Amino acid sequence: MEQQSVLLDLFVLFAAAKIFGELFQAIRQPAVVGELLAGVVVGPHVLGLLGGGEQDVLEVVAELGVIILLFTVGLETSLDDLRRVGRPALLVGLLGVALPFAAGMGLMIVLGYERADSLFVSAAIVATSVGVTARVLRDLGAVNTTAARVVLGAAVVDDILAIMLLAVVSGLAVGDLSTVELVVLIVEVLLFLGIVLFLGPKAIRRLSSIVRVPGIPESPFLVAVLLTLGLAAASEVIGLAAIIGAFLAGLIFEFRKEEVATQIEPVYEFLVPFFFAITGSQLDPTVFGDVGILGLAAMVTAIAVVTKVLGGYAGSVGLERGTRLTVGVGMVPRGEVGLIVASLGLGLGLDAELFGVVVAMTVVTTIATPPVLGPLVAAERRRTERTER
């Protein structure tokens, strides 16, 4: 058969995502689980309905989807509320990086893997991918609960630490990390955050008065698109995940917010399902055929889950117990950063089967979290409503 059209792939993914999403909503599960499973089912490893060979083409659509998702979540998050949870978010972020990395190193060394392999696997299980949790929070209308704020704040901290860890690990693996380079990276990241969070809101107010110049039609949505693409790209350029930039863009965007929130909805409906379906399509269920790999994947996944839950729970000390558990579970999904670390490792000589283990861990934590997180988030929302009354 000749190369299948990308549009056909997109149609198959979208249709399957919507059908599975509706089915899961009918059994009171978050639609996102259905969308992920839809991807697994139509993907190359099960039904093979996608054209194949077009992976990076599909990924750009997925990337647009997750950026729109994080912008929307940022838009619905109040910067002041986020500042108020600064301390627990910082702690959750720190512990959520330290615990998985330490436990991962312990496991790999005990199992007899060499240092470089151990470093890459451990670094890959560190970074939370907030996309899945953000989607469950949105599906259940719980973006403005305490747990949500802590998770979103911690995800920013977490991502920054994971990227720095990646720099250190790559340097150790190839043996050429200079202290200067590391310091430059840290300064860059802190400058970026400082500029965006403290100067961003003012700059947007300025920009919005510029677009009000007579004769040129003002469009808050246009400003939003430019800001989101711009900060997402800037974020990638300095070495952070693009979704962090997109989230920050939403967070600082205050110019005719309600209008933009309405306008972003159809874009969200169109693009976001692709992210989840395409992520799902990357899971190869047959990797679990080899018992040794299955066992290792299970152990790594277990460590990845337990240490994040513990980190989230311990880091949010002082909050209600239910909230702490929600934070812990909300930090569990891993995603693109883990995959980036693993594929970088692959290029530097990481064992191909260990790469498979990381991919499996990523997809399992992503697919398994929403069914557990759903009820916790629902309870958290009820708690918040009770407190506010």
Added chain:
Amino acid sequence: MEQQSVLLDLFVLFAAAKIFGELFQAIRQPAVVGELLAGVVVGPHVLGLLGGGEQDVLEVVAELGVIILLFTVGLETSLDDLRRVGRPALLVGLLGVALPFAAGMGLMIVLGYERADSLFVSAAIVATSVGVTARVLRDLGAVNTTAARVVLGAAVVDDILAIMLLAVVSGLAVGDLSTVELVVLIVEVLLFLGIVLFLGPKAIRRLSSIVRVPGIPESPFLVAVLLTLGLAAASEVIGLAAIIGAFLAGLIFEFRKEEVATQIEPVYEFLVPFFFAITGSQLDPTVFGDVGILGLAAMVTAIAVVTKVLGGYAGSVGLERGTRLTVGVGMVPRGEVGLIVASLGLGLGLDAELFGVVVAMTVVTTIATPPVLGPLVAAERRRTERTER
């Protein structure tokens, strides 16, 4: 430099498109010209601000953009009105294919090119790309004028004929086209059109009553996205351009049309500029450095322009003179079908410089049409308003 992020490319394209678009609107030119020029300027051949090497990744975003554009135009076109211009549309489509092909063959043979090369170049100058004209019609609020209807109808006819011609030409070039295959193609295309146009509207009414099942939230926008992706993909599968399917999707979509029209706007604002900026980025102004190639490109482009204008003018006999001229000019822009023909030819041994000539013809007709078409369309709209009053 390492591989630049796709998001940065998208940001650069979007920002440049918006800046140039505003500038062109300020001097009362269609924004689309600015967007095309923005692409030329930031593209690899002038400033080189794009990462490069990611061409098919950018193209999928461009493709989503042009599909949303044609769906929107289809949505704003009335099927009944289109049926009313059936005869001129058919004639314009037929002449708009026959004249450029005949003239192209004549020129190439006179210049001494061999048969296969002549066939490919002549086939490549046949197909109108209605995207640019559709955009000018929308920018100037003239989708519901007679000229617009004739052009849109003729574009469907034109695309069908061009695809059939492509099948014949490829067959002649490699010498293995069976009559059976050609008949199968023609039957497929006619069946597709028949099914979509005569059964489509009923099927959508059915579908919209299904999505009204209690418990499942109805979303006309979702139905629209599925229909658009589905028909665009189906259209590609049977060998037509995807934009024909997207246009048909909009044309037959009647279910809560106003709501969908409002919801599609932000998606349009976000994705459509990419199509024009990315198309512009493909023009290499340096191809005109070689005088021989420049001369040939100029001759082929002149033939491409003159024959389409003549075909449009002659085919719309019986309509007002201004309308006929608008139709002719509206048919001038060439696009993806021409590029497809040329790249197929390249694979079958077409001369690389002739490929460059086709690309130049495509981009020049695309960039040069809007400034001429703009005033004609504006006059056409005034004519329509006068008639209706």
